[in-house]
Amino acid sequence: MSWFDSLFRRSEPSAQVAKSRLKVAIQIDRSNLSPELLHMLQDDIVRAISQRIDIDREGMRITTERGERGQRLIADIPIKAVRAKAASGE
Amino acid sequence: MSGTVITITSGKGGVGKTTTTANLGVALARHGKRVACVDADIGLRNLDVVLGLENRIVYDIVDVVEGRARLRQALIRDKRLPELQMLPAAQTRDKTAVNPQQMMKLADDLRAEVDFIIIDSPAGIEHGFKNAIAPADRVLIVTTPEVSAVRDADRIIGLVEAAEKPKPQLILNRLRPGMVKRGDMLATDDVLEILAIDLIGIVPEDETIITSTNRGNPVAYEQKSRAGQAYGRIARRLLGEDVPFGVFEDETGILSRVQRWFRSPNGGGGA
Secondary structure, three states, rough: OOOHHHHHHHOOHHHHHHHHHHHHHHHHOOOOHHHHHHHHHHHHHHHHEEEEOEEOOOOOEEEEEEEEEEEEEEOOOOOOEEEEHHHOOO | OEEEEEEEEEEOOOOHHHHHHHHHHHHHHHHHOOEEEEOOOOOOHHHHHHOOOOHHHOOHHHHHHOOOOHEEEEEEEOOOOEEEEEEEEOOOOOHHOOHHHHHHHHHHHHOOOEEEEEOOOOOOOOHHHHHHHHHEEEEEEOOOOHHHHHHHHHHHHHHHHOOOOOOOOEEEEEEEEEHOOOOOOOOHHHHHHHOOOOEEEEEEEHHHHHHHHHOOOOHOOEEEEEEEHHHHHHHHHHHOOOOOOOOOOOOOOHHHHHHHHHOOOOOOOOO
C-alpha cells in the first residue's frame, strides 16, 4: 500500500467492530461452556483427528450454537491433506 | 373481556424501560384503550415521576398484595387521560416483598378492569425481573444500539424463552440515524441479526424525552416529537395494525437544522 493510500485509508467503522465483538461475546454467553473448556475440547479434537488427517490448527474454530433443539457444538476444521493411513483405511 | 399483560424489560438499566412503559401507556390510552401501568421496580420507584403522578400516591403494589388496600384504591387515574391508570411500586420495601404468584394474581385482577396492563420491569435478571415476566402475555425487550445493552438483551431473551413465555419483540431505543449512516453506531439490521427476534419499534434519540420527563409529561401525549410519533406507531402495532418501519431523517441533515433554527426561541444557537 502506498503512502497515499494509507493517508486516506479509514479504519474499520466502529459499528462493525461493535458487531463482531458482540457476536463473539454473545456466543460465549449463550453456551454454558467456558472459553477454557472450549480450548481443552479443541486440543482433544486436534489430537484425535490428526492421527488420520493433517488439519490446519490455526484455521480451526470450535463454537457453540443455540438452536431450537438445544445447544450444538460446531467444529470448523480446515483439512490440509489426507494421510496415507486414512486412505488405506488402517 | 380480559386484558393483555405486556412486560417491558431489558436486563441493562438506563436503556429506557420506564420511559417506554409510560409512553406506550399514554399512546394506547389515546386510542381509547383502558390501560394500567404497573411499576414492578420495588424499592426504586420511578414510573410515577415519569408519568407526573408522584404527588397522588397513597397506596402501592405491596399494600395491594398484602391486603392493606384494594386494587381500585391504589390505582392512580391520570386526570389528563382518564383511560390511563398507574399502580406505583413500594419505595420502602425491597423486591422480595412480592413473589411471582402474587404478581399473577394481581395481573388477573387487573385483567378484569382494563384492556392493557403494562409492567415496567426492574433492571437485572433476579427476583424483580422474574416477578415482572411471570404474568406476561407479551414481552417487549428494550435495548439501545450499544454493545453492553445488546449483550444484556440477548441474556434476557434467553431467560424469557426459558420461562416458556411467547417470543419477545424488540424496541430499539435511542437510535441516532446520523451515526448509523457514518458507521459509528450499530444499525437496526445489525441488532436484529445478533438477537434474532422480531422488531416492534424503533425510537430515535430525541432531546424532547428529557424535557418532557423533566415536566412529568410523556412525549406520547402530543405526538409532535419524533420519539412521540415512534411510540404512537408501536402502540398501533400492539393493536394489530400493520405499520411500516420508516427510515428516519438524519438529525444533522440540513432540513432538520433549518427547522430547529426556526423552532428555537433565540434562533439557531446550539448545533
